[in-house]
Amino acid sequence: MSVLPANEESIADAAERLRRGGLVAFPTETVYGLGADAGNGRAVAALYAAKGRPRFNPLIVHVADAAAAARYAAFTETANRLAEAFWPGGLTLVLPKAAAGGIAELTTAGLDTVALRAPDHPVARALLAAADVPVAAPSANRSGHVSPTTAAHVAEDLGDRVDVILDGGPTAIGIESTVVDASGVVPTLLRPGAVPRAEIEAVLGCALAERTTAATPTSPGQLASHYAPRAALRLNALSVEPGEALLAFGPDVPTGACRTINLSAKRDLGEAAANLFGALRALDATGVPAIAVMPIPDRGLGEAINDRLRRGAAPR
Ligand code: TXA
Ligand code: MG
Numbered sequence: 140m141s142v143l144p145a146n147e148e149s150i151a152d153a154a155e156r157l158r159r160g161g162l163v164a165f166p167t168e169t170v171y172g173l174g175a176d177a178g179n180g181r182a183v184a185a186l187y188a189a190k191g192r193p194r195f196n197p198l199i200v201h202v203a204d205a206a207a208a209a210r211y212a213a214f215t216e217t218a219n220r221l222a223e224a225f226w227p228g229g230l231t232l233v234l235p236k237a238a239a240g241g242i243a244e245l246t247t248a249g250l251d252t253v254a255l256r257a258p259d260h261p262v263a264r265a266l267l268a269a270a271d272v273p274v275a276a277p278s279a280n281r282s283g284h285v286s287p288t289t290a291a292h293v294a295e296d297l298g299d300r301v302d303v304i305l306d307g308g309p310t311a312i313g314i315e316s317t318v319v320d321a322s323g324v325v326p327t328l329l330r331p332g333a334v335p336r337a338e339i340e341a342v343l344g345c346a347l348a349e350r351t352t353a354a355t356p357t358s359p360g361q362l363a364s365h366y367a368p369r370a371a372l373r374l375n376a377l378s379v380e381p382g383e384a385l386l387a388f389g390p391d392v393p394t395g396a397c398r399t400i401n402l403s404a405k406r407d408l409g410e411a412a413a414n415l416f417g418a419l420r421a422l423d424a425t426g427v428p429a430i431a432v433m434p435i436p437d438r439g440l441g442e443a444i445n446d447r448l449r450r451g452a453a454p455r
Contacts, residue, residue, distance in 0.1 A: 140298060142290050145262040145305040153303050154269035162186055162300070164279040164293045165266050166307035167258040169229050169316050169333045170286040170416070171293050172201065172276030173301060174266070180243040183275055187245070189300035192282040197248040198275040199231050199316070200255050203267045208232075208255045211240035211273060217343065218321040224342045227259035229312055229333025233320040246275045252322050262307040278315060279304075285366055285416045285423075285451070288313045292420060313413035314443050319347065331443040333412075366416075368423040368430065372452035376431035384427040386418055388435050398425050408440040415444055419451065 143149035145166070153163040160182040163174045173190065175182040177200045187194050202208045205222045212234035214222070221232060236242060236253040247253050258264065267274060278286040279293045279301070287293045290306035297304075317332035319339065328336060328347040340346055370384070378393045379385050385396035389406045392399060400418040402411035422430050432448055435441050 140294070140301055140304065142294055142304045142306050145307040147265075149303070149305060150262065150265045151269055153305055154266055154271075156302050157182075157266075157270040157274060158272060160185075161302040162189055163266070164290070164297065164301050164304040165263055165276075166260055166290070166305065166310055167201075167263045167276075168260045168310060169258070169312045169314060170288055170310055171279040171290065171304075172199075172258075172263075172274075173279035173293075173297065174201070174274040174276040176270075177246045177273040177275035178241045178243055179272075180245050183243050183245045186275060186277070189297060190277060190280070190282045192277065194245065195248050196277075197250055197252075197254060198246050198277050199318075200242060200246060200253055201263065201267060201274040201276050202255060202257050203264060204257050207267075207273070208257065211237050211242050212253050212255055213237060215321055217326055220342060221319065221321060221326075221339065222257075225334055225339075226257040227264065228257070229259070229316040230339070231256040231316045231318045231332075233318065233322055233329065235322050240273075242273060243275075252320070254318065256316055260307065260310075262305055266305070283367060285368055285419050286315060288413070288416050292417070295420075309413075309417070311413065312409075313415055313417070314440065314447065317443070320350075331446045333440070333443065335439045336442060337439070366447045366450045367453075367455065368419045368451060370423050370427050371429040372448060373429055373431045374448055374452050375434045377433070379431050380429070382427065383429045383431045384422045384425060386422060386430055386432040388433045392433075396431065397427060398422060402435070406436075408436070408438070408444065411435065412440045412444055415447065
C-alpha cells in the first residue's frame with residue numbers, strides 16, 4: 140500500500156488500478172471512500188473483503204455527473220430535481236437499477252435499486268473522469284468503525300488491504316452523504332447526512348418520508364451499532380464522570396475531563412460535523428473507557444451528527 144499525495148500522476152495511476160480491478164482509497168467532500176470498479180464483480184468482492192463488510196449491504200456507485208448516472212438507473216422526475224439541486228455534492232439517490240447498466244450484482248447486493256452519487260471534490264472528480272468506470276465506494280474504514288476523514292485514518296484502518304491511498308487532505312464536510320430513496324412515489328430519507336433534510340424538503344416542496352423499520356435492505360447506516368469507537372459513548376452529558384474524556388460542543392464546557400475536544404466552541408454545526416470523526420478517533424486513542432458527549436442541537440447537520448453518535452453509543 141502506498142499513500143500518495145493526490146496529483147495528476149498519482150490520480151492517473153490510481154485510475155489505471157481501478158480499471159484493472161484494484162482497490163483505491165480517495166477523498167470526497169464527505170469522507171474518504173474505498174473505490175472499486177462497480178462493474179467488476181471480483182473487484183467488488185475484494186472490496187467487501189477488505190472492509191470486512193457483510194455482503195448484504197449494498198454500495199454507493201460514484202459517477203462524474205447526472206449524465207453518467209443515467210446509464211445506471213432510471214431517473215424519476217423527483218430524482219432529476221434532486222440531482223440538479225445537489226449534484227455534485229453530498230446527496231446519494233437510490234433509484235431503480237438499469238438492467239443494461241452493467242453494475243455488478245454484488246455492488247447492489249442483489250437489489251433492483253442502485254445508490255448513486257456525484258461527489259464534489261476535485262480529486263474524486265478527476266479520478267472518476269480518468270477511470271471512466273462507475274466506482275463503488277463505501278467509506279474507507281473497517282466495517283462498523285468510525286468513517287475516515289484523513290488519509291491517515293484510512294491507513295490506520297485498512298493499511299495493506301488497499302493498493303493506493305490518494306491523500307487529498309482532511310475532508311471538508313466530515314460526515315457521510317444523505318441517502319434518499321427516490322425510487323418510489325414518496326422520497327424517503329434512508330440516512331441523514333451531509334445535505335440537511337430541510338434543504339432537500341425545500342427543493343421537493345414536501346416532507347421526506349421516514350424509513351420504516353421494515354424497509355430493506357439492512358444497511359450499515361441502519362445497523363444499530365455502527366460508526367463505533369472502542370470507548371463507550373455517554374450522550375447528552377452535562378457533566379463529566381471520573382475517568383471520562385469529553386466531546387464538547389459550545390462555549391460552556393464542564394470541567395473534570397481527563398481530555399477534552401470541543402467540536403465547535405462557537406456552536407457551528409458545520410464545524411462540528413467536520414471535526415466529529417477525527418475527534419472520536421483522537422479521544423479513543425487515549426485509551427479512556429468512556430467518552431461523555433455534550434448535547435448537540437438536532438437542526439441542520441445536527442440530525443446527521445446525532446444519528447452517528449446514537450449509533451456509536453448503541454450496544455455492541
Ligand atoms: O459520503 C458517503 O456516502 C461515503 C462516500 C465515500 O461517498 N460513502 C459511504 O458509503 O458512506 P457507505 O457504504 O459507508 O454507506 C452507504 C449507505 C449504506 O447505508 C447502504 O446500505 C446504503 O447507502 N445503500 C447503498 N445502496 C443502497 C440501495 N440500493 N438501497 C438502499 N440503501 C442503499
Ligand atoms: Mg460507512
